[in-house]
Amino acid sequence: MNKAVVAAVAFAGGVIAAAGGWWLWPPTAAEPSAAALMDAVMWNREPVGGPFALVDHDGRLRTDADFRGKLLLIYFGYTYCTDICPTDLQAMTAAIDRLGPAGDAVQPLFITVDPEHDTPGTLRLYVALFHPRLVGLTGSARQVGAVARAYKVYAARNAQSKKSDPVIDHSGFVFLVGRDGKYLGFFPPGTPADRIVDGLRPQLAAAGR
Numbered sequence: 001m002n003k004a005v006v007a008a009v010a011f012a013g014g015v016i017a018a019a020g021g022w023w024l025w026p027p028t029a030a031e032p033s034a035a036a037l038m039d040a041v042m043w044n045r046e047p048v049g050g051p052f053a054l055v056d057h058d059g060r061l062r063t064d065a066d067f068r069g070k071l072l073l074i075y076f077g078y079t080y081c082t083d084i085c086p087t088d089l090q091a092m093t094a095a096i097d098r099l100g101p102a103g104d105a106v107q108p109l110f111i112t113v114d115p116e117h118d119t120p121g122t123l124r125l126y127v128a129l130f131h132p133r134l135v136g137l138t139g140s141a142r143q144v145g146a147v148a149r150a151y152k153v154y155a156a157r158n159a160q161s162k163k164s165d166p167v168i169d170h171s172g173f174v175f176l177v178g179r180d181g182k183y184l185g186f187f188p189p190g191t192p193a194d195r196i197v198d199g200l201r202p203q204l205a206a207a208g209r
């Protein structure tokens with residue numbers, strides 16, 4: 001696995017992968033490039049987020065409406081990612097713990113970009129490694145594709161990676177969604193836990209008023 005490529009993609013939102021990846025879900029006629037998707041998120045050029053219907057790590061259907069009333073931290077990745085996913089999930093969940101009781105108002109979600117591999121059973125084992133309240137979400141390729149598109153997430157199999165050691169290039173933003181389900185913003189890949197705490201505190205205070 002090429003860590004340099006994965007890290008660069010995480011940071012740049014997938015520019016490198018634009019050359020040779022293939023999509024994990026049924027592509028639409030004009031699938032946007034990694035660079036265009038990164039741009040949309042970074043500069044708020046297009047609406048981000050929206051409703052979703054997915055399957056959680058216990059096999060139950062979950063929609064965005066189930067999480068109303070909580071601040072959401074949403075991360076897209078895949079369980080066998082050995083580089084950026086563990087780091088970012090660690091930071092995201094550590095931030096929730098550092099908030100103490102206030103952290104109960106924050107719901108962390110992990111949405112797989114490889115639903116074919118990441119079944120509910122696989123996700124259940126994976127999310128437990130990070131946080132007792134982390135919810136893993138998967139679904140059909142179409143369901144996952146719809147939510148990934150809504151969040152302008154880039155994810156494609158790296159054509160250069162070996163079949164025996166596949167790599168998925170993917171954007172690594174931690175998305176923040178308000179208690180009303182509306183998208184608030186993102187933390188860039190590699191944001192440390194303390195910085196996420198700083199970003200969450202005003203949102204928690206605002207929501208509590």
Ligand SMILES: [Cu+2]
Pocket residue numbers: 077078081082083084085086170
């Ligand atoms: Cu990853």
